[in-house]
Amino acid sequence: MGLVFKELWGRKRRMVGSLVAVFLGVAFLMGTLVLGDTLASSIDGYFSKAYGQTDVSVRNSTSVSDEPWGSRGQIDASVLDKVRQVDGVANAEPVIEGSGQLLAKDGTIVESRGPRRAGNWLNDPKLNPYRLAEGRAPRAPNEVVINKMFADEGKLKVGDRTAVLTPEKVPVTVVGISMFGDEEAFGETSFTAFSLDGARTYVAKASDQITGVSVRAADGVSQDELASRIKPVLPAGTEAVTNKAQVDEGMSKVESGFLQIFRTVLAAFGGVALLVAAFSIHNTFAITTAQRTRESALLRALGAGRRQVMAIVGVEALVIGAAATLAGLAGGMGFAALLRWLFTQFRIGIAMEGLTVATTSLLIAVPVGLVVTLVAALGPAVKASRVAPLAALREVATESARATDTRVIVGSVLGAVAAGTVVLGAVSEQMAVAGVGALLCVVAMVALGPVAARPVAALIGGPAARTRGVPGALARDNASRSPKRTAGAAAALMIGVGVVTLMTVFIGSLGASLEDSVAGSFKGPLVVNSGNNETGGFSTGVARDAAKLPQVERVAGAGNGGMRVDGDPSTVSVADPSALGKVLDLDVTQGALSGAGTFAVSKSVADDKGWRVGSQVPVTFADGSSQRLTVGAVYDNTDLTGDYLVPRTVWDAHTRQPLDTRAFVVLKDGASVAEAKQALTALAKPYGSPEVQTRDDFVSAQTEEMQGFVTVVYGLLILAIVIALLGIANTLSLAVHERTRELGLLRAVGATRPQIRSMVRWESVIVALFGTAGGIGLGLFLGWGLGTALGNPFAPPVITLVVVALVGAVAGALAAIRPARRAARLAILSAISAP
Structure with missing residues (x-):
């Protein structure tokens, strides 16, 4: 134990790098858990006071x-x-x-x-x-x-x-x-x-x-x-x-419902952060273990067994994990406060005062922080224990310059299986299969990272070598000659960028899907929209009065509500089916929306329940009355109506406050859209001025509620990327320490301090671009697979992805500022004489 603490204290830079990686991961996880606890406590407080x-x-x-x-x-x-x-x-x-x-x-x-x-x-x-x-x-x-x-x-x-x-x-x-x-x-x-x-x-x-x-x-x-x-x-x-x-x-x-989804999403981000941190921890221990090859060999030569050498690294990881986890718990409180402020700014509807920490959160964060650190250090610890005693007598290469054949074969097979699984899930529209393939793809990318690192780093570093002269060429060669280190540093960034890209593609595909569904089902130019389809609405008189306008050919209002259908609580759309069928194409596969009293269901529900036109469906209304409705039509397009369409005449008999949330308007040939919008806006004013939107504005409004949450999601993922960039900075710092003699020799033969700084900076940019490119490629592929599995078209927002790539490059340069400055400040004589 004394040797462990001596090693830690004697190599403070290595210790600090490892501590920071674990600290950030645990703080991220703890912050998300505490935010979930705080939200649950706040909601509980609201409900406790709801009835006085x-x-x-x-x-x-x-x-x-x-x-x-x-x-x-x-x-x-x-x-x-x-x-x-x-x-x-x-x-x-x-x-x-x-x-x-x-x-x-x-x-x-x-x-x-x-x-x-x-x-x-x-x-x-x-x-x-x-x-x-x-x-x-x-x-x-x-x-x-x-x-x-x-x-x-x-x-x-x-x-x-x-x-x-x-x-x-x-x-x-x-x-x-x-x-x-x-x-x-x-x-x-x-x-x-x-x-x-x-x-x-x-x-x-x-x-x-x-x-x-x-x-x-x-x-x-x-x-x-x-x-x-x-x-x-x-x-x-x-x-x-x-x-x-x-x-x-x-x-x-x-x-x-809501809280379970909220906790799951936050836990997923905590998991991403911990995974990113795990790669940084592993990379740190891998580098330091390689640097201590002769030291480990000397221990073996003096009689230490493999288990003892492995135990030294393991205990070192445990000490670092324990200290960083305790610090991460405190940091998590600050992170939770930041998250609470972010969610408050985006008005999620609950004022979260103070922070609540559940015992379960501590019981999750503490063991996870320790286990992640130990698992990340396991590989380097095993490698250290295998060092032969004779290695102490000679110079030992810290890392092989090429990936092993085993890694190439296993990684390639795993990659092929992963890609095939994603494609199978996408083609068969099975989200679970595509999800399994996505996880396998991440593992395959990590396994193949060192295989791709050497040629890709050489390719990415080519422009730097041509435009920046000797520093650029050295940066390219440094990134290429240490493929495991380059891949390890880039892996954390790759995962962070991959998740960001996946979310970006997914949101873009969702918007495109919604646009396609609206374009395919609604041909009219205008929609009167309540702006909140779950909790608001306007009088059914809006549609009735709009039908009298000279510019309007047809109009149909639609509302929603809750009722039990076949015993299950369900959200239903409420409208005059015959009127709605004239403004929307619901892709009716059985029956027809011809009568005002037609009850219609979606094809997916009909297939699941075994219903068809003529089937009797038991329903119960909120007032407690029950009856059986006859299925008059089955439709396939559910984007604007959901799974059930209940006739307005039936619904209004059980409510005293009939409401529409939307009114779809089709204009007469030659009618001016601008004039019609103006007339509808004036007509709607006595009804509280529900917004009159063009079809494009209506499509955008459907994802507006999601955008605030997506912005917070991006914020959380950016923090994960920050962890990855700190990992790159830590790796570079350790690499600078490892190459002290090399840097001293470069200075001795005439390299200037600006050239040394440029070399380290460009090496960081190459690593960052490698991780960013891999992340974007992974995110695009998984975004296509998961989006297609859900039936969404592939519509990646090109501009956003270009911004992500540029941010990756700039962030790589920023991550290298401190290591580059330290490398440039090395004294020539002391650097040359370093062991």
């Missing part, structure tokens, strides 16, 4: 959505009196909630990434999750309280006149500004609170219907006991649930 101090909620027992914000149908208002009479009820208030879009002071909809809701203000402050920050509670039907976030967004204050779309336009006066506890809103949920009479009139649209009842227990009565007392008085189709059960239910849906 409500002990029991009475609601419709039918659930039609797996989303945590999925709404339920209404119940009979007479339930309220029955609940109030139950022993143990301290207070009970009716709850009315539905769609309600607040208009800003200028008459436009206040945009929100969260649901846009309206309901009644609860007068019991213990039952109400909101509190008044300004003004008073609503009293008259046309008075409202709005939450502060949307008051600020809409430039509204107490006393202002505005309107709420329910979906009819309701003129209102703002009499209060509310806060959700200490937050300005529940996530980014817009909630407009009417008086009870106002909510009955404009939201429930009936005096005998409510959404539910919030109940507060008397002192000494538990939530479970109160719920059990209330249940016997409830009519069929209603249920009583405790506050704890509601919070757990909401968190369960978040955990199994």
Whole structure:
């Protein structure tokens, strides 16, 4: 053990390089884990406060959505009196909630990434999750309280006149500004609170219907006991649930949906960072082990066994891994804070205050940091243990100048199998097969790196040798003569650039797929778009009025909602099928969209369920009523409608707030698109001014929600590339140390300091370009394979990829600044006399 610490302390530069590589990888992983913990804690906090101090909620027992914000149908208002009479009820208030879009002071909809809701203000402050920050509670039907976030967004204050779309336009006066506890809103949920009479009139649209009842227990009565007392008085189709059960239910849906995806994505980036760091660690240990060949041989000559030599390297890796992992845990907290700020800037809808660290995150990060370090050092440790004792008596080449035949054969076979697997997955449209092939491709690229490094480095370094003279030629030769080192340093960058390229190609292909689907199914030039297809909408009157415009030939509105189809919670599109069939080509394979009451399903669902035209499908609506719908058509193009198309006439019988999210407009021959857009914009103004978009703008809007997240993804991947570049800098620093005598001799025969700096810089650029080119090639191939497996066309954005290549070259030069400066500062005599 004393020898290990002596070695570490005696070679501080090597130790620092290894520490930095492990530290960055663990910090990246820990940061992503902590961000997931923080988001989960924040969401849990929101749900815990969502019902105020409500002990029991009475609601419709039918659930039609797996989303945590999925709404339920209404119940009979007479339930309220029955609940109030139950022993143990301290207070009970009716709850009315539905769609309600607040208009800003200028008459436009206040945009929100969260649901846009309206309901009644609860007068019991213990039952109400909101509190008044300004003004008073609503009293008259046309008075409202709005939450502060949307008051600020809409430039509204107490006393202002505005309107709420329910979906009819309701003129209102703002009499209060509310806060959700200490937050300005529940996530980014817009909630407009009417008086009870106002909510009955404009939201429930009936005096005998409510959404539910919030109940507060008397002192000494538990939530479970109160719920059990209330249940016997409830009519069929209603249920009583405790506050704890509601919070757990909401968190369960978040955990199994959004949060699971969020954690998986973050974990994937943490894995990429650790993989990149592992290559840097391995390269560091490989170089230092090669540099210590004579030292290892001397140990063997003095009687040390292979296991002892291997143990020295292993313990050294363990010490470095432990120290760097502990530092990485602290660094991960700072990284998590940075990520939290990034996600807050892109408004994911949850204000993440403070950082939360779960025990599981520590139990993952610590072992992973140690294991990755040990595994990365395993190969060099085994190699060190195999050094013959006689090697101490002679000069030993630190590395072979060519790859072994075994590596060439195994790498080539693995590469062929990997490429074939990706192609098979793409052709057969099997994503799982293509994914396995993608992983094998990464392994094959790493295995073949040293094989390709020598010729590729010579090729890439050719221009430098021709234009930069002797320094360029030396840089090319240095990169070519150490293929394993060049490949090892470039491998980390290759993976980082490969993932960036893969994401770039994937997003480009997705956009092209969407453009093709819209171009193939919708021939019209204009779309009225709500801007948020999940949580907003506009009155069906928009399509009805648009049809009367002189420029319009045909128009069809389409909305969406939740219902159970064949027992499964499903999102469905809602429209007049016959009208929609005249503006969209859904590629109907069976039946026809000829009748206003036609229920249609996608071909994939029909094949999976064994349905055909004439099949009877059981459905359940949010209000709890059930019926059987007859399949009248089967269609193949689902891009704009999803898997189910429910007739508007059927849907509207079970909702009091019919909404469209889109209206597709076809113009008459010769009609001006500009004039038609202007007329539609004026027509839509009383409905909250939903945006009138050209077809190209509509396609762009479909990926707009994704772009913010993709930007954050790029940010995370760039950090992984930074780790790779630090690995290159570390490799160059160690290489400079290894070539101290060589550099001294170059100076002695006349090389100037600028020439030495140029040589090291160009060597770094060659390594970076090698990694960047390999990464771009890998990303393009995998982007094609995975995108094709999902049915997307191959559409790589050329300009973005050119930028990635240029950034790789520039970053390579930046990574060499410190090593080049150190190489140029070496004293000639001391460098020549170095061992």
